[in-house]
Amino acid sequence: MRDLSHDNINCFTGICVDVPNVCIVSPYCARGSLQDVLAKDDMRITEDFKMSFIKDISTGMEFLHRSPLLSHGRLKSSNILVDKRWVCKIGDFGVCKLRIEDKEASAKVDNEETSFWSSLLWTAPELLRMPEPPLSGTPEGDVYSYGIVLQEILLLDKPFSMFSEKEPKDILKLIRDGTRPVFRPELPRDCTAKSELIDLIEACWKEAPENRPTFRTICRTLKSIYKGKNLNLLDNLLAMMEKYTDHLEEIVEERTKQLQEEKAKTDRLLYQMLPKTVADDLIKGKNTNPEAFASVTIYFSDIVGFTKLASKSSPLEVVQFLNHLYSMFDDVIDHYDVYKVETIGDAYMVSSGVPETNGDRHAGEIATMALDILHSVTRFKIAHSPDDTLQIRIGLHTGPVVAGVVGLKMPRYCLFGDTVNTASRMESSGQALQIHLSHTTYDLLTSLGGYLMEERGLIDIKGKGQMTTHWLRGKKGFQKSLPDFRNIVTNSTTEPNCSH
Template sequence: QKGDVFSFSIILEEIVLRGGPYEVAKQFLSTEEILKRVQDRECPSFRPDVSGTDCPHDVKILMEKCWLDSPEDRPTFETIKVNIRTIMKGYCENLMDDLLRRMEQYANNLEALVEEKTDQLSQEKRRSEELLYQVLPRPVAQQLMAGDMVQPEQFECVTVYFSDIVGFTSLCAQSSPMQVVNLLNDLYSTFDRVIGAYDVYKVETIGDAYMVVSGLPERNGDNHAREICKMALAILEAVQSFTIQHKPDAQLKVRIGIHSGPVCAGVVGQKMPHYCLFGDTVNTASRMESTGQPLRIHVSHETKKILDKFETFDLELRGDVELKGKGPVTTYWLLYCSEPPRGAMSPQNLSDNAETYPYPLIFPELTINK
């Protein structure tokens, strides 16, 4: 029927604009107002507003012919089919082919979109993993990411390092808050670069205190004492050449304390999980630091006994020191390590006139031929 042709033109408008009948006019007129204007047979007739950019020109012409005011002027469906085939000839042979083509395009676009989103998800996952690895030891972080519970674990012997800035309170009083933040950021960034060369894990920084441990979460035999002490010597070298940006003439001084013994370690908290150490060993290491002296490495007798096995560390007896809760204990000063550089250089490769200098700035060791 001729009325069906008019209905077809309105359906075609809905397809083109992806909306309801008279989609554009509905923004300004009510449904009743639209019906009245159509019934009034205005001149020119009131029809949907379809822009030439909304669809191909041939489709727009066909649509306008189908909604002509006079039914006799409208094309028949046979004519419409011929026109549609002519319009679609450049795309496909029939409507089913066109439908399949559109579905294939949609699938390809969807596949590309999924691939893009998957890549973004992978990048975000890598960033999250790297952030977690900075907060927790890698084996512990991997357990958490796998959805496993990290059980507290007892370690028979590890070595704990503590250091803090001598006179930090007075330094803060002479500095602005931003200067203090910049100082700690510069100093701890230097420390972080140093400890990267050793088998150690930075537990935390609290104010001016810096805590490091070796021997967990992966055990390394007696190497924990050697790793911490070599790291401490490297940090001491770095501190001696460290420049305070807002006080370039001042010499930064730190105290360092080291102790070896058993600890219990585990992840505490859920919103902000933290890998914590518990036990008397931690307290003793902190006491070793607080009873030490500026720019010196204070070592307990327990750590000294382990270092003696390597025969490469030079320690000086300090004597008995009163530690809170323990009474007098024998302690030592760590002076240097005579081990050769790591890597390709081995003891047998050193020439007879080579001298090993202990710990230049940041690098663990340096051998210089005279």
């Protein structure tokens, strides 16, 4: 026994003879018996695992049959152990003399117990018929037992599990009687196992012992069935890990790409809420200090008659109307070097020259953008009120501002200074479908050249006193249609917007 050494044999170490704890000592197998492994519901036994188990058992039994022991005699899934590397090792063989008293005691105590009969389900029919079967069994009997173990592996279930309505004692009686057709487990031909493997199992179950294959034949047949495929589970696991590693790299690359796409979406959303330079500083964790700008141009507009329109519209219609209108404005300003500061109700505020300075171009960018917005308004239709004509007032002013981020939750990039107030007054003191300019904006546009302007004269601006203002009528080379300013009633209702 001590001389037997094989990868698929749980080698014999020695015997403890201290009565009453007489026991056989052998190496510890971390995963328990094959029966335990197959019974675990939380473990996924793949075809590679099954293939490896089948090969390991046949190889171990072939070695055991070539040894001086000649046979096992007690082969069953509870006597096949699985080590931490998932290698099956045949155990509980040999030293038959130690089993004589154990067998007699079990027969007396357990003769009527279900567990006693269940333990015999792997026993060959010819051994069941013997009054005193040999404790070491027979090679042919081991082959039969191997066939029952294969049924457990293929179906991941107990022996004869498809006859759950029968008691083990009744099953053994049918096997021992040898009635025709002989009573054996049923293996569905449509299961995942190869048909050649099912043929091999049925050959192991032959009623006549001499018709059963030897383990040498079984090993050769398995090689033929799996066509030279590596049957070593550890090698298969390593190969699977290599494939998984390659696949994991692809997954990581794909997930990284998805992450970059999602980050780009987040960045785009952030850049819509804050200027890009400011957003980049916030992402990097930098403090954003307020910054003074010597000269910027600010645009304000609101809707003439909005209160009246809102009063006869549902809240949902108002939201949809403003969303449609300001989405159109957003499309227009994308073509200019400007920054949309905010929308409050029906008010729309845009600046140029902040947060990115652009020399003196800010007045020209805002003025041309205002003409473009005015052109788009003349073509806009109010979906829920098609009989109403949309009219807006526009005011522009140029001057110094201080800009910075306000707040931590939902931070906003805000402009501060008298320039903002004056731009708001230009809008509220303007007229429908007109672009009202302060004198500072007029001077800057004059120096840029190409803009068509008309003096409005001295008017009283709330909080500012008398100011000379102008109308912006067009721009040389601007081909888009504009309202006919000559036909616009100069005393149109202004309806100042208190939100400013």
